[in-house]
Amino acid sequence: MNQTIDTLAKLAADLSDRERALLLDALGVGAPASPEDSLALVGIGCRLPGGADDPEALWALLEAGRDAVDRIPDQRWDADALFSPNPEARGRSVTRYGAFLSDIEGFDPRPFDLTEVEAGRMDPQQRLLLEVAHEALEDAGLAPDRLRGQPVGVFVGSCGHDFEVQRSGPADVHTLTGVLSSVLAGRISHAFGFEGPSLTVDTACSSSLVALHLARASLLRGECSLALVAGVNLMLSPTGYDRLSRARALSPDGRCRTFDAQAKGYARGEGVGVVVLTRLADARRRADRIWAVVAGSAVNHDGRSASLTAPSGARQRAVIEAALASARPTAIRAAELDYVEAHGTGTPLGDPIEVEALREVLGPRDQPCVIGSIKTNLGHLEGAAGVVGLIKVALSLTHEQIPRHLHFEQLNPRIDLGGAVEIAAAARPWPRGPRRRIAGVSGFGISGTNAHVILCEAPEAAAEAEASGPRGSAAARAPVVLPLAGHDREALGELARRYAACLAELDAAALPGFAAAAATRRGQSGLRVAVSGRDPRALAQALLDAALPEPGRAPPRLVVLRDPSFDAALCQRWASWAIPCEAELALGDRGGVEAALAELGAGPLILVIGGQAPEWLGERDQLRACPDLDALFELLAELHGRGVEIDWSAVYPGPVAHVSLPPYPWQRRRFALDAPAPVERVDRDPRVDELPRRGHPRFGEARRVATAPGLRVWQAELDLARDASLGALRVAGVPVVSAALTIEAALAAALALGRAPALSELQFEAELELDRPRELQLIVDLEVDSFELFAREGEGEGAWRRHASGRLAEREAERAAELSVAELEQLRARASVHAGSELYERRAAVEHGPELEAIAALWIDGDQRLAELERRASASEIAALDAALQVLSTRVGGGGRGRVVAIEHVEVDLPLRSPSSIWARAETRADELEPRVRGELRILDAEGRVLGSLRGCVAAPPADSGPVAPTIPAEPARLRELVLAATREILGLDPKLVISPEQDLRELGMDSLLSFELADRLSDLIGVRLDDGFSADYPSVAAMVEALVELARGDGR
Structure with a gap:
């Protein structure tokens, strides 16, 4: 009985874990000890x-x-x-x-x-x-x-x-x-x-x-x-x-x-x-x-x-x-x-x-x-x-x-x-x-x-003695093939040098094991080179002299002609490697060989295995004769270098003992990391410690919310009866809160929280009218670094309306470029100049009180505008910022009644101060089919140093409060530049890199995920929702432009 149980227990070793557990449990015996369990x-x-x-x-x-x-x-x-x-x-x-x-x-x-x-x-x-x-x-x-x-x-x-x-x-x-x-x-x-x-x-x-x-x-x-x-x-x-x-x-x-x-x-x-x-x-x-x-x-x-x-x-x-x-x-x-x-x-x-x-x-x-x-x-x-x-x-x-x-x-x-x-x-x-x-x-x-x-501890290295493959004095005299592979020419060249250095110090008796390990215990994908021979030092020199292959070359087609009557053992060795070929024929069948070669046409590499090439084959560049083992291994090295897939475990059969080989030489590029964000209260603005004590002049100090620990709330009541300066901006006779006031309040909140004076993704969703006292809340969500400005419109549910939103941000790594005094003078020299008073008179629908009338003069040169901002005793803290936004909105049609509706990124150190004059520089561009203007603003001192920057600004008429909606450009040339710019951005290419409109973008690294991102980017730029697969369906710039032109025509544009 015990013998039967022992037999069944041994048989259980071949069962699955679950089957073995069930069987052994039924027999009431434990699993047999096995070294395989280690x-x-x-x-x-x-x-x-x-x-x-x-x-x-x-x-x-x-x-x-x-x-x-x-x-x-x-x-x-x-x-x-x-x-x-x-x-x-x-x-x-x-x-x-x-x-x-x-x-x-x-x-x-x-x-x-x-x-x-x-x-x-x-x-x-x-x-x-x-x-x-x-x-x-x-x-x-x-x-x-x-x-x-x-x-x-x-x-x-x-x-x-x-x-x-x-x-x-x-x-x-x-x-x-x-x-x-x-x-x-x-x-x-x-x-x-x-x-x-x-x-x-x-x-x-x-x-x-x-x-x-x-x-x-x-x-x-x-x-x-x-x-x-x-x-x-x-x-x-x-x-x-x-x-x-x-x-x-x-x-x-x-x-x-x-x-x-x-x-x-x-x-x-x-x-x-x-x-x-x-x-x-x-x-x-x-x-x-x-x-x-x-x-x-x-x-x-x-x-x-x-x-x-x-x-x-x-x-x-x-x-x-x-x-x-x-x-x-x-x-x-x-x-x-x-x-x-x-x-x-x-x-x-x-x-x-x-x-x-x-x-x-x-x-x-x-x-x-x-x-x-x-x-x-x-x-x-x-x-x-x-x-x-x-x-x-x-x-x-x-x-x-x-x-x-x-x-x-x-x-x-x-x-x-x-x-x-x-x-x-x-x-x-x-x-x-x-x-x-x-x-x-x-x-x-x-x-x-x-x-x-x-x-x-590891068991004694008895396994190495059991390893088959080339060894012994006969093996040491036999030729070997040493194959290498790298993922680019630089890596392959360095790898060859590393192997050559090892071979130069290698004992001849160790060469077969070294070559077998290099072939079977190292990856062979990518560009390849191989050498064959019997002497380590000769192989080392051959590696140093070897020509590195060019990427993208297709492997040759093979036609094998066997001559077993000359060397049957050599033919058997070739057959054991099972290298795929177009045709394999007996060398003695001349008619069959000539017919096969005629059918295959030019190009195949003809291999004669086990003998010499007969005269009737003629002189051919693509002909290799392998009458002996040395020639056969030389051929194997050539085939590997030309990209033919070879099963090296067939060339070096059986277990191959571990050998220490040179490591792969990485060809590293530098992928720079972002500078770490500062920990709370690290590198704080020097004004931060003052803000919580004195609070914001209108919004006071932040309040916490018991049920939402991540929220901070500032509250204000704006009433013209108590603060006449709030009526400094009027649209169609109605006093409104300026975008500058909203920006100033959000920046103050950021500073009070120990953050940088920077905001992003600002949206001014509706003008906040002050025709009556208004209760406001500025809410910051620290969990997602967002802020929202609400005003109470009534009582009960839905009483609060959001007027603006955005995110707290960090300073950008690349600050806005400064302008030299000479550049400022050149711009003024070529531009037409307009007095500030003329500007305010023309903007009859938009009235600015003396607190906000800060533009002394405005220079206009096409899409570029430059304003000199006055410093008056009556000017408010936000006058310079408001005036900078006015420079952009003067481009908007309808008598210059524009207002800012969106800003992508703001960095301003308020209040804006300069020992001399302050300037606002705007680079604008108008939408073709919409009364909206986009632009970038820089606020400068007299020396051209940047005091503040506002990137991605959008201005629109007061009645237009809808989302920013770009359109497909009408001119194909402009559309081509737009697609090229988006493509370079998504692929992370140099903006100056020349891309042929016909080039397949996949050759530049475009993959499926990046094609989705390009489709999204183009959708944002043209205001039309493109399919995710758009750039995959049209894989060149020219193809995308043509498709977008057709899309524009279909939309009646």
Whole structure:
């Protein structure tokens, strides 16, 4: 009976997890132990502070005991301006330090089929993950193009959203995917064509270890055959420093003194780590290099602890015990643990709880378990911390050494090691021995989610001896083909130089394995080159001399003529490679060969395999004879370089042992990041502190709303009887509130909230008449940075009417251009001049009182206008701003009765003051079919310096309060310029770049998402709603112009 049960239990190994569980449960037996239940860590990629850009550099940093924490780079933000020793200070940081990457703006988009536009909209965390994931696969010896379409899983841990917080540019079609955290994993899966599970995990500081736990479960369930586990963290905004300072989490001196009596918090760190996991049996079958074995893992939560963020020693103990119990193929005893990579954030209360929990797990021991933390070298990488600690342990197992734990001088008096734990105050050897070496890695999130992972040393490298492929003295004398590929000529040329340098130092006996690994364990997509031969140094020179291919060349068509009577073995080898061809014929069948060649016509490459080319084939450029193995491998190299798809696993069959090969040479472009938005109360306007005390002269001080904490409300009652200056502007005899007053009130609100004096997306929806006392409310919604101006029209529901709206904004990076005194004089010299009094007399329907009559003189030169503004004792605070808006509205028909109805962006420091005169410069353009004027306004001092700018202004007659509606231009030439400008804008091209109207825009990077954006942009410009697929249906400028002309004719235009 027992024998039957044992037999059935063994058969259950071939069943699915569910079937096996049901069968074994019915039999009342456990699953048989299997080494396949363990996972192998076969690849590592990293981009970490201190120049630790690969596993070797990271180990050098750890071995040397270096600390990568330094001052916050000036390129991120001004650390001195942010600093305050007071942790209660809002918008400040108690430290000027952190562990930062030297370059987060460089990225090579071409290997990932990304346009520069899309790459520029991506969170740099996505860009880093793509490159480092590729590097991890290279380290594992797994060619990315051979994994396309495979069930490869991607599991990313991240809790940083700084890019979304600090991003200030306009939204577009790539913005959503550029900022979503879910796309951190999805981007990798899409770029590499992986079809397994793909998800981003956020459990705060335990994120990447939780991601590994999920990856392990997915691999053991058979959901994926391979898994990439990553953690990423970038610090792009000072906001995190502000919040963590107030939480007392940061170390003032930037040193993470984990377990030390002087511990006062942690230093923040950034970077990315990626590991590649596979089932141990698969790794050994492929002859992979194994860094470590992932034996077990567990995740839990603190539950109802003292508070959400307070660590629970009991739950930390439970997660470590669960991870030990989950280890495969059999559970691991706590007594077997040699080392634990601690979470160890360096907080005076958190560290003792962690050590106590570990000590309770370990129990009495003959030899203490050593503990340390990489946070003392790199700072706390938050969401990426766990995987970085895991990488440290894998490197320690490989190099047989435990690195020194830094900044430890005196034990925290709250910590009792109890003989069970010892801190790695000095580096120590960790050699292989009769007992396997085992380590744990802890990660505890501020969310309350805890994770622990168990690593074991890799098995002895017996798998390499089992690897088939070329080896031995005969193999060393045989020719090889060494293929390379790059995504552009620069990358391919640099890769060839890197391989040549390796070959120049390579022993001849290692050449077959080196070439086989280069062919089967590296990607072969893109531009290609290959060389063949028997000597490493000759191959190195051949690579340096090789001509790089031109992009876009089609691979040749092949006709194969076999001569097995000459060399049957050579023909069999060719056939085993299964290279596709147009025709394959026997060389002896002359008639059949000539008929086939005549049918195929000119162009095919004729290959004679196993003999010489007969005379009747004649002299042909496209003829290759392969009478021996050397010629056959030379042909294979040529075919690879000319783009023929070759299955290199057929050329080098069987498992190919892992070989360290040169990494891919990224050809990075710079994708500059926006400057971070200031934290609240950082770099405030000097007038801000005065505003809350004195309030706005008409709207007073802001009020809060109990049920809507994000709202701020200013209230005013405007009554001519109490303030006669409100009647300074009248339209058709009725006093109205000027747009300048609305702008001034909104700017004052922005300043009172600590924001820049800038507004955007202003709409003046209806004139606010003051024919009776009016109650107003200016409401700011801090959740979305919007403002609205309402006036009470009556009582009950619907009593309030909105008259204006907009958004609080930031100063634009490119300020409006200044004008020199000479430019001002030139404009006045060529323009006609009109006295201000003449202007006001002509605008009979619009009356300005002396408080607002600020235009002294107006110069008009076509679409350009320049006004000199008077400074009178009777002028109001907003007179200069109102006068600048008058300059634009004088262009509107109907006796100059125009009013401003929309402004795209405003930057003005009010009140406008200058030691001499103030000028307003307007560049206007009139709509062809509407009485509206669009323009840009600059307010200048006498030296041409910009005091204020108003971009995207629209003025219309008072009766016209409808939405701004552009129209299709009548002239095709103007329409062509409009389409060209929109195309350059959407594609991110130089405005001066010449684009042929006939050129297919897809050649310039237009993709489906960008075509949607172009259709939207054109719709906005011409006022006609175009289909989303418009620019895809008409893929050139000429085609779009022709379609728009037809559309205009159809509309009767």
